[in-house]
Amino acid sequence: MNQNENTIQGICCEVDTCKYNDGHCCCTAHNITVKNRMALMGEETMCDTFEEEE
Numbered sequence: 001m002n003q004n005e006n007t008i009q010g011i012c013c014e015v016d017t018c019k020y021n022d023g024h025c026c027c028t029a030h031n032i033t034v035k036n037r038m039a040l041m042g043e044e045t046m047c048d049t050f051e052e053e054e
């Protein structure tokens with residue numbers, strides 16, 4: 001199976017403890033939700049899909 005088949009194209013994840021991070025900074029969630037609609041800069045946003053890896 002191609003590694004990219006289970007990733008969201010164009011979404012990079014730097015959170016090593018997220019269960020959806022495939023270890024290559026790619027997100028494997030089926031979809032994501034990003035919160036903080038008042039954000040002015042990217043670092044003010046947060047991925048609401050995050051789940052800590054067990």
